Structures are given as C-alpha cells and as structure tokens.
Amino acid sequence: MRTAISSGRVVRLLPDAYVGAEHSDSFLARAHAALLWAGSAAAVSGTSAMFLWGLVESPPSHIEVLLPHPIHLNPPDWLVVRRRVRPPATAHIAGLAVLEPADAIVTGYGRLSPHTRAEPLYRAVRSGLVSPDALADAIRRAPRVAARRELSTRIAAAQAGAESFLEEVGLRSVFNTAEFAGLLPQHRVRCGDQTFRLDLYDPVTRTGIELDGAQFHDGSEARQRDVRRDAALASIGIQTVRFTFADIVQRPAWCRQTLAEVLRARER
Incomplete structure (x- = not known):
C-alpha cells in the first residue's frame, strides 16, 4: 500500500x-x-x-x-x-x-x-x-x-397543478385573474385510444390552453406532434390555443387579452 x-x-x-x-x-x-x-x-x-x-x-x-x-x-x-x-x-x-x-x-x-x-x-x-x-x-x-x-x-x-416553470408563471402571473378562475390545470382528456394532458382547460367553452416551452416544442418532429394532437382534440370539439415562452414571459397582458377574446368567442 x-x-x-x-x-x-x-x-x-x-x-x-x-x-x-x-x-x-x-x-x-x-x-x-x-x-x-x-x-x-x-x-x-x-x-x-x-x-x-x-x-x-x-x-x-x-x-x-x-x-x-x-x-x-x-x-x-x-x-x-x-x-x-x-x-x-x-x-x-x-x-x-x-x-x-x-x-x-x-x-x-x-x-x-x-x-x-x-x-x-x-x-x-x-x-x-x-x-x-x-x-x-x-x-x-x-x-x-x-x-x-x-x-x-x-x-x-x-x-396548484404547475409542472414546469412556464406553467408556474402562467398560473401565478398571467392567467391568475378572476376571469380565468374556472380554468382547470393539468386536465386530462381521452380522445379515442389516446389521453392528452392540457396545461389549462376551460370546461365551459371546451378550450385547451397550451404553454409551449422551447425545451419540449422546438423542432419539426415536436411541431408535427403538436399539430396532430391539436387535430385530434378538435375532432372531439376542443380547440387548442397555444402561447409561447416569449409570449408568457414578455407579453402577459397580450396573453390575457387574447385568451379572454377566444373564450368569449367560443362561448357565443
């Protein structure tokens, strides 16, 4: 030794x-x-x-x-x-x-x-x-x-349902006002033989809200997967609205206004 x-x-x-x-x-x-x-x-x-x-x-x-x-x-x-x-x-x-x-x-x-x-x-x-x-x-x-x-x-x-930093910001700082109190975080939806998890879901208007972080949504394959998922959800009457990381972090007021207008239009 x-x-x-x-x-x-x-x-x-x-x-x-x-x-x-x-x-x-x-x-x-x-x-x-x-x-x-x-x-x-x-x-x-x-x-x-x-x-x-x-x-x-x-x-x-x-x-x-x-x-x-x-x-x-x-x-x-x-x-x-x-x-x-x-x-x-x-x-x-x-x-x-x-x-x-x-x-x-x-x-x-x-x-x-x-x-x-x-x-x-x-x-x-x-x-x-x-x-x-x-x-x-x-x-x-x-x-x-x-x-x-x-x-x-x-x-x-x-x-409260956040599973990423982006979802945390969305829940705490963007879609945290009274008009979005009815949104359900991490809501699971069955579509045929598939199950999808929606970041946020409005049960009144059947609207899914997705917060797209670059880590999971960059690249052509990820984009194709998102498009197919959105089409599958649309087949059962659920419209998907997507917000990017930059939108959530840099333009929270725009995100709130856009989603509020979508939900009003869907409710009509």
Whole structure:
C-alpha cells in the first residue's frame, strides 16, 4: 500500500479512504469515501443527492453529506458537511445512503443557481418521483432551508397543478385573474385510444390552453406532434390555443387579452 501511494497509483481521499489515482476525481468515488469517513449515520444530501436522483445533469463540484447534529468533523475542501438533529429518511443508490427525493430537493434547491432551480423540482414532479404534497411536508420538517420563501412559493405552484416553470408563471402571473378562475390545470382528456394532458382547460367553452416551452416544442418532429394532437382534440370539439415562452414571459397582458377574446368567442 505504501509503495502504491508513494508511486502515485493510489490516492488518499480521506482517513482510511483510498482510491486508484485514475478515479480520484470521480463523484461516486468521493461520495463513497465521504460516507465511509463520516460514519453509518451520514447520508448524501443537497445537490449531490439531486444529482444521484437524476434531477440535475452534472455532478456538483462539492460532495454534500448530512450528519446528526452532535457529530463534528473537519472535512477537506471538496466535502461539505451539514448537520441536522434528526436526519430524514434515506434510500440507497449505487451503494450510497442518499436522502429521499423530497428531502434532497429541499436541502439542495437553494444551493443551485437561481436560473436553474425550477426545472429539477418540476422534473421530479412530472416523473412521479415526488409529489407536491411530499415536498410541502419535507419543507415543513426542515429547520433551515436556503431560499425557503422561493421554494415554498414554487411548491405551492406545483400543488396548484404547475409542472414546469412556464406553467408556474402562467398560473401565478398571467392567467391568475378572476376571469380565468374556472380554468382547470393539468386536465386530462381521452380522445379515442389516446389521453392528452392540457396545461389549462376551460370546461365551459371546451378550450385547451397550451404553454409551449422551447425545451419540449422546438423542432419539426415536436411541431408535427403538436399539430396532430391539436387535430385530434378538435375532432372531439376542443380547440387548442397555444402561447409561447416569449409570449408568457414578455407579453402577459397580450396573453390575457387574447385568451379572454377566444373564450368569449367560443362561448357565443
């Protein structure tokens, strides 16, 4: 072992935690070393846990672990240790103890840059990995949460039916006036052997409202899919009105006016 270390073939990450030199920068290797060093009560948390659950694309530069409050350790620069009297429940991924998805989001949300925070939360909700109610329960149980107010507002939007940042803006800031109080978020419609989910639906006029984010609606294939979907819905009497990301974010008043005119015309 001494020979391997002195020759550089093995690297010491933490006390009693060594790894082959070629793997010394690996996220998984460092996470395993961190839990080995921190003890059986530790768990991967925060953005590190979000990465392991597949909610963020790239591994964070620092491994974050959560420990029971009385335990004190002096971590290296690449390891962040946070403490909590009663650590939440964990699951196991790749042999690592990892916070359950709701607690992973609550502990990691505020550590992400502001412009990247919404998608991981909504990705977890869309995929069924976590429910909005479970997120609300997790934030109630957490004593300290970075960006708590923003996260609470976003969870409330998810509970109201939002499954993306664009839908959140639509529900909270665009179609949130009294004249749109009857709109149903995330309404599912069966059309033949297909089921479609409408971002918003007006049951009085049978109008579907779609908020088209560039991530899911760019490209010829996506456009063709949207056209076919709209045609299928029209065959059962549902007209689809689509608003783009730019319209929702930059022209909310125009969106409100346009939809109000469509609904009045459909009602007639």
